[in-house]
Amino acid sequence: MADVDTDIPRMSHPLEIPKLACGAMAGLAPFIAKPEHQEPLGFPGELVPDWKEKALEKMAELADKNRAFQVYLDMCVKCGACTDKCHYFLGTGDPKNMPVARQDLLRSVYRRYFTFAGKYFPWLVGARDLTEDVLQEWYSYYHQCSECRRCSVFCPYGIDTAEITMAARDILAHVGIGMKYSNEIIGKVHKIGNNLGLPQKALGATLEDLEEDIEDETGVSVRIPLDEKGADILLVTPSADFFAEPHIDGLLGYAKVFHEAGVSWTVSSYASEAANFGLFIGNYEQMREISLRIRKAAIDLGVKRIVFGECGHAWRVGYSFLNTLAGPFDFLDQNYPIPQHIMEFTWGEIQKGTFKFDKSKNDEYRMTYHDSCNVARGSRMGDQPGGQFELPRNVIKAVCNYYYDMPRETTHESTLCCGGGGGLLTDDLMDLRTKGASPRMTALQQVTEEHGVTHMAAICAICKTQFSKVMPKYGYEMDSIVSVHQLVSNAIILTGQKTEDEAEE
């Protein structure tokens, strides 16, 4: 039986509004980046002496370069519509985790130095001086936001807290207070090519092992090529897909899908990472540099198409930003979306009738689906708005007999963050991650009670890791979270694969 922690919030329904618990999460902060994590990214190693001037300068610069930041600093009327929309507020009750209150930690400083009312009547409009305590408070509460954008869906003006959080983190990094987890990972990508710091040789050995696993299981030789020049498709997938559970089972699914579709494909060791933590730290230049690795890999390998694996924020960067950051992709085949999501590829082939499925292979799974925040609210799949909700569900239903949705106010564009997104998937924030997951876990418990749901699928590496860590605290086994392509992998009957009946004969 899974261990059940008593310190986790008990909610009667997923969106139950807690009583305000002032200061409940004050002081919680992830480890601060050391000079060796800061400097390779071009940030100062530690707090600079003129931090106040530098921070205000950076704030002004960002307001000049980013319309969203400028407009969102000015336009909030404090109507309160967002106050009960953040999973971290619902899970912790700390009022500074209400989106408007979180934004105001920074906005109050903006007002003080950049607006008439704040300069001359600070007490009237809630403006305050920038002090070291304020920097600490920013560091704490801007790392209690997963940039999931649920609140902005409910804002009458679409004020995007993620834009404020990203700006705050960027300002902090520029005065020397970076986040260790994200910056260390970005350093590894620049140096080696992926978040895990997995070099080409180790990656090659891992992929060979996986090829053997598929052959042992099915009797069919399915390849997972690495750095293969002249392949048609470059697969860019989170490096967790090479190493972590249940991510690997998803990778096996992609491999089987490509194999059955008869396309040539390859993974690149140079761009062996779909994740782009430049998004999390709100730094355009970092995000661009990481994206350019994909462009270079595509050119070097001479591929015609780019396909992204299951990763939430990577798909936001891939779908919404890649063309901006690393385009134009005029050297790729224009007959396919650039980039394309593996779900678009698989669903396209399912519709063509490419695959033979045995859905009963998944009968031990009674499924539901967790819409990952960045896919749901920051991207699309297919031709129609909302395809990002339909395609994964269509694929699951094509390979599973039992599928049930969680309550509608917790899915689609209203989906709840897993609790570990936006660069918060680090052990030093485990308390926050556990509490932030409680709305989603409560929604899951509801469909478990109503429909006997046993497993939840997701298409995000962060969601998968986060849930495998926190689900045991909510009474589920850690393998209750699965990849969508894991379900595909289970059900697909490869050409030439011996079925169980044939094996018995």
Added chain:
Amino acid sequence: MGGVRLLGMIYALLFYAATLLLGVGLAMKIRKYARTPAPLKIPLTPAPTSRSGVALRMFREVVFFESLFKSNKWIWAFGWVFHMSMWLVLIRHIRYFTTDVWWWVEIAQPFGTYAGFGMVFGLAGLLARRVSVERIRYISAPSDYLMLLLIIGIGVSGLMMRFVDRVDIITVKSYMLGLMRLQIGDLPADPFLLIHLGLVVILMMIFPISKLLHAPAVFFSPSRNQVDNPREKRHIAAWAARLEK
């Protein structure tokens, strides 16, 4: 009943100053919003895939407060009643600035008259929530209460002039028409009128430096006004394009 010369002078100066501040301040802010680039495509999806789709999305937000409706029915109800009543009231007020009353202003007249109550009702509801709901009280600064009280003051003083202590509206109208032709006339020494106009002057002056900026800014919100077509059309800001050189 006549007007008072000195009052006319004082309020004329106030109105000219307020109009200047409102016009210039708003123009500067709008110019800033329009000229600041949006480096990335960040529409909240699902989002329209065409410009006309975006126009429709914006129309639903601005006219029906669609997202607010999804968010919180109480805030929506009070906020929507206030804003829509305000439009009717504003339309009704056009009659004081045109010699002949336009036909559509005439049609709006009876609705606009009673919409004043809707305005005050909506604002009172918003104020009650700000005071009584713990979460909203937590995020409120003094200016958030004062803004509501200011507009409630404008509404109540207006209603008093219309329903309780009727003002010499003929003189007021000729004063306003005069102001528009740079001729300063006399203004009745009616306390409700002076309060009403004084508060309106304050509202005009603080408009470009307060949260009232949400009115023009809503049209510049990238999460709502961008088309969802990043794969089809490359979007790049000028400063970002320079990184590529």
